Amino acid sequence: MLNLNGRRMRKTVEPETGWSILDIALKHEVDWGFSCMRGTCSRCRCQVTEGMELLNAPTEEELDALEPEELEQGFRLGCQAKVKQAGTVTVTHKPYF
C-alpha cells in the first residue's frame, strides 16, 4: 500500500511497480506540485517516512538537487523516486515553498 500525503489530500492507493511517486499521485488526483518531471525543479520534493527500501536508489538528478542531509532524512524527488517492489510506503509532499 502506498500512503500519499498531498498538501490538501491524503490517499492510500496500490503502489505500481516501475511508476514514480509523482506519476501515482497524479493518476489518483492527489495534489502534488511539479513542473519539470525530470529532476531539476524540486517542486515535487517529498519525504519518505516508511518503505524507502521499496523504492529505487536516488538518481543522479536527486544527488544533484538534494543535500546529503536531506537524503539522509528521507527526502526524495517525487518524479525520480520509483516503486521497485510491493509493500507499504508512506510519502509526504514537502516542497521548499
Ligand code: FES
Ligand atoms: S517535477 Fe521537477 S524535480 Fe520533480
